[in-house]
Amino acid sequence: MVDAFQLNQETKDNLGKPDETKRQVFVFGGPIQEVLNIEEGPSILKTRNVSNDSIWGAFNWGESNWDSSYSSGFFLGNSIFGVLGTSELGSTPKTFSVVRVVNPFNRFIERFGYTTFKDTSGTTATWSGDEELVFATSTNQVAISNSIFLNEETIFKATFTVEGTNTSDGDYYLSADGGVNWEVVTLNTQHTFTNTGQDLRFKIGNGEDLSVASFPTEFGTWGFIESPKYIVLTDIKITYEV
Amino acid sequence: MVFLNEGVNRVRDLFEEDVFKCQAGEGQTAPSASDTGLETPDSTTLLTPDTVVADKAIQVTHTINSAIGGGTTYAEQETQLDSGDTSANRIVHTPLAKGASDEFIYITTFFLRSI
Numbered sequence: 001m002v003d004a005f006q007l008n009q010e011t012k013d014n015l016g017k018p019d020e021t022k023r024q025v026f027v028f029g030g031p032i033q034e035v036l037n038i039e040e041g042p043s044i045l046k047t048r049n050v051s052n053d054s055i056w057g058a059f060n061w062g063e064s065n066w067d068s069s070y071s072s073g074f075f076l077g078n079s080i081f082g083v084l085g086t087s088e089l090g091s092t093p094k095t096f097s098v099v100r101v102v103n104p105f106n107r108f109i110e111r112f113g114y115t116t117f118k119d120t121s122g123t124t125a126t127w128s129g130d131e132e133l134v135f136a137t138s139t140n141q142v143a144i145s146n147s148i149f150l151n152e153e154t155i156f157k158a159t160f161t162v163e164g165t166n167t168s169d170g171d172y173y174l175s176a177d178g179g180v181n182w183e184v185v186t187l188n189t190q191h192t193f194t195n196t197g198q199d200l201r202f203k204i205g206n207g208e209d210l211s212v213a214s215f216p217t218e219f220g221t222w223g224f225i226e227s228p229k230y231i232v233l234t235d236i237k238i239t240y241e242v
Numbered sequence: 243m244v245f246l247n248e249g250v251n252r253v254r255d256l257f258e259e260d261v262f263k264c265q266a267g268e269g270q271t272a273p274s275a276s277d278t279g280l281e282t283p284d285s286t287t288l289l290t291p292d293t294v295v296a297d298k299a300i301q302v303t304h305t306i307n308s309a310i311g312g313g314t315t316y317a318e319q320e321t322q323l324d325s326g327d328t329s330a331n332r333i334v335h336t337p338l339a340k341g342a343s344d345e346f347i348y349i350t351t352f353f354l355r356s357i
Contacts, residue, residue: 034245034356036253041299041351043319043333050308051343096347100335104273111353113296131297152336 040104042148044116046096101150108148108200110236119144125206132164135206135231142205147178149200149240158200158240159190162233169229173203174238200240206231245356250298254354257300260323261330264291264304264348266311267318273332280318280332286310291321298355304348312342319348 103109110117115129122144126134135141149155155176162170173182177197185191207228265288269281287310292303302321317337321330331350340346 033243036245036250036354036356038253038257039353039355040331041353043335043348043350045319045335045338046347046349047338047340048345049341049343050345096345099338102333102335104331104333109351109353111299113299114294114301114351116301116349116351129296 039109041109042101042103042117044098045100046098048094048096050094098147098150101147103149106149106240106242108236108238108240110145110148111234117145117148119146119201125204131234133204133231133233133236135170135204135229137228137230140205140207140228142203144179145202147199147201148238149242150198151242152198153242154196154198155193155200155240155242156196157190157192158185158238159188160185160202161188161237161239163235164231164233166229166231167233169206170231170233171205171207173205175199175201175203179203200238202236202238204231204233247298250354250356251295254295254298254300257323257352257354258293258295261291261293261300261302262322262324262326263288264302264319264321265289266304266306266316266346266348267320268315268337270317270334270337273318273334277329277332279329280320282318283320284311284314284316287316288326299351299353301349301351304350306340306346306348308343308345311340311346312344313340315339316346319350321350 111131112127112133113129113131115127118127123142124139125141125143126132126136127143133143135143158174158176160172160174162172167187172185172187174185174191174193175182175195175197176193176199177195178199179201180197181195182203183191183194265280265283265285267280267283267287269283271281287304287306289304289306292305294301294303304319304321315337316339318332318334320332322328323330330352333348333350338346
């Protein structure tokens, strides 16, 4: 398959007419205008300890390691735990924790085809895995990521770039310490972190100054700095230095 | 001329069909495009992954259950193509020991893009 996309490949039969397959497929009416790339995106390593889990079908079924917690047990007849046909037989499995996130060439790519990196507890913009991140005009919204780089290495600098519609209307933030401290960044400009750390995340808003959730207005009320803007993002790249 | 989305996604599907196995290992040398596989592979982790496609993207999930690799410290992982003859990629992370009751899941995303 790789050979099919080597655009510089020069093949020619030893006998007969030259092989014109490449020209027919890739070059039509002029020089090559496009390249089709396969890019390696982020890789995540998640882990969990299943020593006390006892879900039917799990590896450790039958090893006498039922959970000791009644709150996650299986009770026939209980309306919450162990509903036949709905719940799995056994305890609630432990959740996975993200322990590593690495990116080729220290460059994170997000194209919103998945929600893998979406912080579901904090994101209010539409990030549903349909290849775009949408901020509505009617309300202040925010998109927050989970860890996009996490590898026991300290992050010192990062550059945030985006593609989409009305991108200049967005407010862009990065955190190198897992979201404890958010720092305002300027698109396409390398940012040096004041608060360094080992857990890189991004945050985007469509009008609200997210660094100061609200502020007192001249009318004595609390308000937002800007009215919300309609923004659609289709591509994010964050390049960082460790 | 322009690459059509459906054409790009056809290439994505060919890539997905070619995904064979994933494998983890203990090698810590930084990955290079000239690598031909893992530095120190653990063959017990050579497993068939799950794949999920999105528009011009594919996500490969490699699950290593608690029965495998207990006591091993993993630092690298690869996705293999072409019946295992070709490594599509190799990632390296800081080492992480896997206990006998630990499950590991690697998730890697590949993008296709016309420029």
